[in-house]
Amino acid sequence: MIILGVNETSHDASVSLIKDGEILFAAHAERYSKVKNDWYNNNDIYKDAMQYGTPDVIAYYEKPLWKKTRLIFGGASDWKPRTLPDIPVKYFTHHKSHAAAGYYTSKFNDAVIVVLDAIGEWNTSTIWIGEGNNIKPVKKFDYPFSFGLFYSAFTKLLDLKPNEEEYIMMGMAAYGNPDRYFEQVNSYFPSIKKQKYNFHKGIYDFDWGIIPCMVGEIGTPYVKEWFDQRKFDLAAAVQKVYENRLIEFMQYAKSITGKTNLVFMGGCALNCSANTKLWDIFNNIWIMPNPGDAGSSLGAAAALYGLHINWKNPYLGTEIPGPWPRNEVLQELKKNKIAVVASGRAEYGPRALGNRSILADPRDPNIKDKVNEIKQREKFRPFAPIVLEHFANEWFDMPTRSTPYMQYAIRCKYPDRIPSVVHADGTSRVQTVNEYDHPELHMLLRQWYWETGVPVLLNTSLNIKGQPLLNDQNDIIEWQNRYNTKIYGGNNVL
Ligand SMILES: [Fe+2]
Numbered sequence: 001m002i003i004l005g006v007n008e009t010s011h012d013a014s015v016s017l018i019k020d021g022e023i024l025f026a027a028h029a030e031r032y033s034k035v036k037n038d039w040y041n042n043n044d045i046y047k048d049a050m051q052y053g054t055p056d057v058i059a060y061y062e063k064p065l066w067k068k069t070r071l072i073f074g075g076a077s078d079w080k081p082r083t084l085p086d087i088p089v090k091y092f093t094h095h096k097s098h099a100a101a102g103y104y105t106s107k108f109n110d111a112v113i114v115v116l117d118a119i120g121e122w123n124t125s126t127i128w129i130g131e132g133n134n135i136k137p138v139k140k141f142d143y144p145f146s147f148g149l150f151y152s153a154f155t156k157l158l159d160l161k162p163n164e165e166e167y168i169m170m171g172m173a174a175y176g177n178p179d180r181y182f183e184q185v186n187s188y189f190p191s192i193k194k195q196k197y198n199f200h201k202g203i204y205d206f207d208w209g210i211i212p213c214m215v216g217e218i219g220t221p222y223v224k225e226w227f228d229q230r231k232f233d234l235a236a237a238v239q240k241v242y243e244n245r246l247i248e249f250m251q252y253a254k255s256i257t258g259k260t261n262l263v264f265m266g267g268c269a270l271n272c273s274a275n276t277k278l279w280d281i282f283n284n285i286w287i288m289p290n291p292g293d294a295g296s297s298l299g300a301a302a303a304l305y306g307l308h309i310n311w312k313n314p315y316l317g318t319e320i321p322g323p324w325p326r327n328e329v330l331q332e333l334k335k336n337k338i339a340v341v342a343s344g345r346a347e348y349g350p351r352a353l354g355n356r357s358i359l360a361d362p363r364d365p366n367i368k369d370k371v372n373e374i375k376q377r378e379k380f381r382p383f384a385p386i387v388l389e390h391f392a393n394e395w396f397d398m399p400t401r402s403t404p405y406m407q408y409a410i411r412c413k414y415p416d417r418i419p420s421v422v423h424a425d426g427t428s429r430v431q432t433v434n435e436y437d438h439p440e441l442h443m444l445l446r447q448w449y450w451e452t453g454v455p456v457l458l459n460t461s462l463n464i465k466g467q468p469l470l471n472d473q474n475d476i477i478e479w480q481n482r483y484n485t486k487i488y489g490g491n492n493v494l
Contacts (some may be wrong), residue, residue: 004055004087005301007097010062011037011163012294016316016348017049018301021309024052026290026298026348027317031471037164046084048318058089059300061097061293067121092303094120094296095140095266101299102265103130105311106286112138112259114250117266117292118148118163127253130263133307138257147245147268150189154238158231163267169235170271171381174425176229176236185237189245243274250281260284265299267292270350272429273409279399289314289405290349298348313437314405315355317346318471324440325488329359330447332488333457337361338370342462342476343489346469351406352461353431354386354441356469360458362418367458374485377465382429383458385412385421388445389432391455402432421458431459462487 002024005016013029025048030036032044092100098115113128113135124146127139143149152162155169250262262282269275269291278285288295288311302309324343332339337360344355352358358374360367362385371383387395389402395418397411409427412418421428435442449455463469470479473490480487 001057002053002055003057003059003301003304004049004084005059005061005297005299005304006041006084007061007293007297007300008041009039010293011039012292013038013041014290014294014297014348015041015045015049016298016301017052017055018298018305018309019053021305021307023298023309023311023316025049025316027346028294028348028468030468031317031346034468036466036468055084055087057304058084058087059304060089060091061296061300062094063091063121067094090304092300093123094293095123095126096135096137096303097296097299098265098291099126099128099130099135099263099299100303101295102263102286102288102291103128103135104302104305104308105288105298106130106261106263106308108261108263108284108286110259111261111263111286112253112257113263113265114253115266116147116246116249116264116268118146118152119143124148125249127257129257129259139253147242147249148266150245151238151242151268151271154185154234158235166267167270168378168381170239170273171423172232172235173239173273174236174382174423174427176232176234178233178236178240180230180233181237182240185234185241186244189241239271239273242271243277246271246274247277247281250278254281262286263288265291265295269407272407273427276399276408276410276427279408285400287405287407289347289351289353289407292350295349314348314353315345315438316348319345320355320473320476320490322490324355326440326444326447328488330444330451332486333359333361333448334451337364337367338374340374340462340485340487341489342470342487346471349405351384351431352459352463352469353405354433354438354459356462356471358458358460358462359386360420360460361452362421362456362458363452363454365419368420371458371460374483375460375463375465382423383421383460384429384431385418385456386431386433386441386445386459388442388449388455389434391449392430392432395456396428396430398430398432402434403430404432404434404437406431418454418456421456 002019007014016026017024029041030038095115099113111130115126122142125141155166156162260283262285264287269287329339339359347353406429410430412422412428415422433442476487
C-alpha cells in the first residue's frame with residue numbers, strides 16, 4: 001500500500017510518500033513555490049511525489065474538527081483541510097503525527113516520546129510511550145501552556161518572525177547576559193513544580209509578544225537597531241528560562257514513564273543549544289531531522305502504517321541528477337576557499353546536509369564574512385561544521401558518537417584552529433559524516449583532511465536569507481545568472 005502523508009494549512013506544508021515501510025519521497029512545499037514556510041502544497045510538489053508511486057490513501061496530519069474548534073475560539077472559522085480528490089483520507093492528531101514521525105523512524109522499541117511545539121489542535125506538550133510497534137499517550141497539556149508560544153512570543157518581541165526565526169534568537173543568546181532580564185522572563189514561564197502540573201490557570205498573560213514588563217524596560221517592544229545589547233541579553237534570558245523548563249519537563253517525562261530512550265519531536269526540538277543538555281538525562285536520544293510541522297506529513301503516513309519505517313537518510317526530495325561533484329568541490333575549496341554544491345536528492349528538513357550546501361574552509365576567520373555576503377544575512381550568525389565522524393571526538397566534546405543532522409551545539413576543543421565554525425559561546429552545531437550517510441561528502445572530508453590536517457569544513461545552506469533552499473536544476477541556473485556564483489552539480493558536472 002502506498003500512503004501519501006500531507007501536512008498543510010499551517011506553516012511549513014509538506015508531502016511524503018511511503019510504501020511498505022520504505023520512504024519513497026519527502027519534501028517541503030516552499031522549495032517548489034519559493035514562498036518561505038509556505039502554508040500550502042502545490043501542483044509541482046505533488047507531481048514530483050507521484051513520480052515515485054500513486055497513493056492508495058492519504059494520511060492527514062491533523063484532526064480537522066478538533067482544530068476548527070480552536071480556530072473558532074481564536075476568531076478564524078473559515079478553514080478546512082485540503083487534500084487531493086478521489087483518494088480516501090485518514091486523519092491523525094497533530095501531536096500523534098509528530099510522535100509517529102519520531103518513534104517510527106527511530107531504532108527504538110522502547111522509549112518515551114516527548115512532543116513540544118507552539119500548538120497543535122489544542123495540545124501543546126505531550127508525553128507518549130513507544131513500545132514495540134505501538135505508541136500511546138501518557139500525558140497531554142493544552143494551550144495556553146506552551147514551550148513554543150513562549151519562545152515565539154519573545155521572538156516576535158525582538159522584531160523577528162515567529163514560527164520562522166526562533167533560531168536567530170537562539171544564536172543571539174550566546175552574545176547576551178541572561179541575568180539582566182532573567183527574573184522578568186522567568187515570571188512568564190513558571191516552574192512546573194510551582195504549578196503542580198496545573199497548566200491551565202493562566203500561566204501566560206501574553207499572546208504573541210505582548211509583554212508589558214519588557215515595554216517598560218526597553219521603551220518599545222520592537223527595537224529596530226540590530227546591535228542593541230538589550231536584545232541579546234533578552235535572548236539569553238529566554239534561552240536560559242527555556243532550558244530550565246525543558247530540563248524539568250524531560251525529567252518529569254522520564255520519571256512518569258521510566259524510559260531511558262528519548263524521542264524528541266515538535267518545533268522545540270530544533271533548539272540545538274538546549275538539546276545538548278538532554279544527554280545528561282537520557283541514555284539515547286532520537287530527534288528525527290525534520291521534527292517540526294514539516295516532518296508531520298511523514299508522521300501522519302507513519303501513524304497510518306503503524307510500524308517502524310526504514311529511515312536511511314534525509315536525502316528524500318527533488319533529485320538533481322548526476323554524480324556528486326567531489327573533485328570539482330575540492331579543487332574550488334583549495335583555490336577559493338568556498339564551493340557551492342547542489343546535487344542529488346534535496347534534504348528533508350531545515351538543514352542543508354551536503355546536497356544543497358555552501359562549503360568553506362573553516363580555518364580562515366574571514367570566510368564567515370564572505371559566506372554571509374553570499375547569503376545576505378546578519379554577521380553575528382554562526383556557521384556549522386561538518387566533521388569526519390571518526391575525528392568528531394577529537395575535535396568536539398561529543399555527547400554521543402555521531403550527530404549527523406546538526407541537532408546539538410557542542411563545545412569545540414580547538415576554536416582557534418577552526419574559528420569560522422565556532423559560535424561566541426565556544427560551541428558548534430556539529431554534523432558528523434560517515435561513509436554510509438553520504439559517501440561522497442565523507443570522501444571529500446577525507447581528501448580535505450589529507451591536504452590540510454583538518455577533518456572539518458564549514459557547511460551552510462544554499463539559500464539567501466529568508467528564502468527557501470535551492471531545489472532543482474532551474475534554481476541553479478537562476479542563481480548563477482543572478483549572483484554570478486558557480487554552483488557545482490547537475491548539468492555543471494557532465
Ligand atoms: Fe507542531
